[in-house]
Amino acid sequence: MRIVILGAGVVGVTSAYYLAEAGHEVVLVDRQPGPALETSFANAGEISPGYASPWAAPGIPAKAMRWLMMKHAPLIIQPRPDMAMLRWVLAMLRNCTANRYALNKSRMVRLAEYSRDELIALRGALGIEYDERSQGTLQLFRTQKQLDGSADDIAVLQSYGVPYEVLDRSGCVGAEPGLAISQDHFVGGLRLPHDETGDCHIFTRALAQRLPAMGVELRYNTRIEAIEKDGDRITGVRTDDGMLRGDAYLVALASHSPALLAQLGIRLPIYPVKGYSITLPVADAARAPVSTLLDESYKIAITRLGDRIRVGGMAELSGYDRSLSPRREATLRHSLNDLFPGAADNNAPSGFWSGLRPMTPDSTPIIGRTPVSNLFLNAGHGTLGWTMACGSGRLIASIIGGTPPPIDPEGLELARYSR
Structure with a gap:
């Protein structure tokens, strides 16, 4: 599949890596001149599952x-x-409440522990x-x-x-x-x-440098203007440098994700x-x-x-x-x-x-499908984007590709807010 990823922070770049590794054609888009220049740039540096x-x-x-x-x-x-x-x-x-805290904690730890192991494996590879x-x-x-x-x-x-x-x-x-x-x-x-511990910006930049050799197209300095939709499918992303089209679209725009998806009538609690x-x-x-x-x-x-x-x-x-x-x-x-x-x-x-x-209100990221059939999310990681990035990237790659997920995705999807 051809997959367009919106956002080149640590979550977007790791998602691009795992999707390309799985054999997909990937386009990575960001308004900044390089990767990890916003929330991922100078965070506290801790990887703390x-x-x-x-x-x-x-x-x-x-x-x-x-x-x-x-x-x-x-x-x-x-x-x-x-x-x-x-x-x-x-x-x-x-x-x-005690019950919701325990439930949300269980979801976060499940993803964070897995993500730490994925980071170690990626670093070694x-x-x-x-x-x-x-x-x-x-x-x-x-x-x-x-x-x-x-x-x-x-x-x-x-x-x-x-x-x-x-x-x-x-x-x-x-x-x-x-x-x-x-x-x-x-x-x-x-x-x-x-x-x-580690420098998230240095990691993301180093990983992004590996992407072109994997066939990933990097579109920096490209401002995303709108997502265009026809029926139950996204037909393209309009940018200041023209239209981008793919088979699937992944939004990894961190705090800027809600404004973009609001155009489609999707409310993100981020x-x-x-x-x-x-x-x-x-x-x-x-x-x-x-x-x-x-x-x-x-x-x-x-x-x-x-x-x-x-x-x-x-x-x-x-x-x-x-x-x-x-x-x-x-x-x-x-x-x-x-x-x-x-x-x-x-x-x-x-x-x-x-x-x-x-x-997000429950501190748990939103990873998975949206009500639009070919639109996916990997956003809302709060203070733990660096901690959860590799696990989130591997998980969303499996969801988009239709392969068995590496961990149970229950409670991470957007649909939890409608239940």
């Missing part, structure tokens, strides 16, 4: 109110007349390098209440057979020696030894949740993180990427606004310098960046 958890959870509404009042707030809401935001927030609140480290992830608790509250997460990890370690203060320093200077700022942590990051050179390797640390209080990830430190996090509901607030950069720097003082060169340019995470 064990932390694949829904944002919608019991107790989150009360926590959210406290977060909004913090000086270094992990949650920011910019009030605006936005019905899409309101619908998304209400739908998310409906998922804040192609020899791609992307500042990868396989040294685990440490969730750091600054208070005893946070440490005690990890019992629920540990129970979930146990139920899925995910290896973990509960660490006291000295155990955290053993895992991340750079914390020795700041060990009076935390009480303990939860470590997942099988998690990984909303852009803004995140921020800075990237600084390592100044003192002995004080720097060796892998990824999650600062539970501020919901910030601090990740070692080669000779750089990436600090990313926060959640801001502000529509499609990607402006950069100095207050958010101050929060990122506060978390880094509080836990790893002297690790980074704070006088260097920070590469301050923002990206729009494509969040």
Whole structure:
């Protein structure tokens, strides 16, 4: 089949790879001059299947109110007349029950664990390098209440057979020696030894460079204007460089997917949740993180990427606004310098960046068919696009190609929102 993929982020590029590997003719389209230049560009860098958890959870509404009042707030809401935001927030609140949390978590972990294994296999097969480290992830608790509250997460990890370690203060320093200077700022942590880190942009760019040799046509600098439909089938995609036609069409446009599909009368419950990051050179390797640390209080990830430190996090509901607030950069720097003082060169340019995470109300991506027979989706991965990309790409390739899926796709399809 000839398959047109809309979107060249990490999800679109991995989808193109697996579809081409399966023998399909693939066209990959993006408005940017290259791959992974939006949400995939400067994310936190963590590949964390064990932390694949829904944002919608019991107790989150009360926590959210406290977060909004913090000086270094992990949650920011910019009030605006936005019905899409309101619908998304209400739908998310409906998922804040124990039963829905458990169901959504099970779907996310199933995909994330499989995706991590696919990434390892792909990395081994192609020899791609992307500042990868396989040294685990440490969730750091600054208070005893946070440490005690990890019992629920540990129970979930146990139920899925995910290896973990509960660490006291000295155990955290053993895992991340750079914390020795700041060990009076935390009480303990939860470590997942099988998690990984890596630069998503470097990975995606390297994988995209392999695609032309597989017969994939790359159409960068091409703006998608509309999808044209006749009856129950898509007949083409209109771009500023002419019409693109295929047998099947895959939308992998992250937060921009809803606007395009709205033209077809398809409502996607995906909303852009803004995140921020800075990237600084390592100044003192002995004080720097060796892998990824999650600062539970501020919901910030601090990740070692080669000779750089990436600090990313926060959640801001502000529509499609990607402006950069100095207050958010101050929060990122506060978390880094509080836990790893002297690790980074704070006088260097920070590469301050923002990206729009494509969040669904249940935090689970939408992968599979749509009501239009030859239109498919691979979008809505939220904060876990990097973690879930390879598994999602392999799964959608099997769905489009009509081959047995590598994992159970139940609960990942768009139809779950109509049930």
